[in-house]
Amino acid sequence: MPYLLSLIATPLHPIVDAGLVSEAMAVAPVFDLPVWLAEDIAAEIPFPASPSEAAGIEAAVREVIGARPVDVAVLPDEHRRKRLLVADMDSTIIGQECIDELADLVGLKAHVAAITERAMRGEIAFEPALRERVALLRGLSVDVIERLLRERIDLNPGARTLIRTMRAHGAHTALVSGGFTHFTGPVAEKVGFQEHHANELLIENGLLIGLAAEPIKGRDAKLAALQDITARLGIEAVQTLAVGDGANDLGMIEAAGLGVAFHAKPAVAAAAAARIDHGDLTSLLYLQGYRRREFVD
Secondary structure, three states: OEEEEEEEEOOOOOOEOHHHHHHHHOOOOOOOOOEEEEOEOEEEEEEEOOHHHHHHHHHHHHHHHOOOOEEEEEEEOOOOOOOEEEEOHHHHHEOOOHHHHHHHOOOOHHHHHHHHHHHHOOOOOHHHHHHHHHHOOOOOEOOHHHHHHHHOOOEOOOHHHHHHHHHHOOOEEEEEEEEEHHHHHHHHHHHOOOEEEEEOEEEEOOEEEEEEOOOOOOHHHHHHHHHHHHHHHOOOHHHEEEEEOOHHHHHHHHHOOEEEEEOOOHHHHHHOOEEEOOOOOOHHHHHOOOOHHHOOO
């Protein structure tokens, strides 16, 4: 079966040069000539192998790379370019956890962030953890959300390029979050997603009442969104890509044709078909075989 070994560096530290590629290729005698997707940033090397052989080669290359900031992935050479991208928002498309930033406005960021971290690691169930955190926001003016979006919420590097490039090549893109529509709507519009799905904060007289609309959208809802959109578009699961960082992303990551853990919690990184620990979101384009000259910035 044909596979591809991908080596991807962060653009901030472009170290995927001929020497590093040669080091990686030395672990197995089966590699073909490398293909350069972006000078010093991304290269891929074709090779034939069984699934078990491919896993062994990935492990061996990771050992060779060591602590150098280069992401390694071994993926099948079939169905490379995906027709659907489903992405998590908090700590994936944006650099923050929105609920933690809201909690900061009532002096509870450290407390809420600790709950968020445990939920994202899968140590506690997502739904009750969200209810607990939302309850602490009772009485907060909804007007502060616009200010948060303007002053504190930043896109992760490569977010716009990822979405624009995939859309330019015919893919559909959806932002699917366990957060809130007050954030996913503006973020989706800013980045260029065609649709967004998230929880709804309940509001009375312009104030948060400490509740979110039920049922809470967590791991199962994200998986359902992936499946529903796939069915609506009439495409196969193998043509889908899901990316996220937390435990509530695991369902869609495991079900997608390509599931990517992006700067993710350990359990998520261990379960995903590919993990990006160093690169930015354009790494997802390199995993699909896009060359830098094909990017739409």
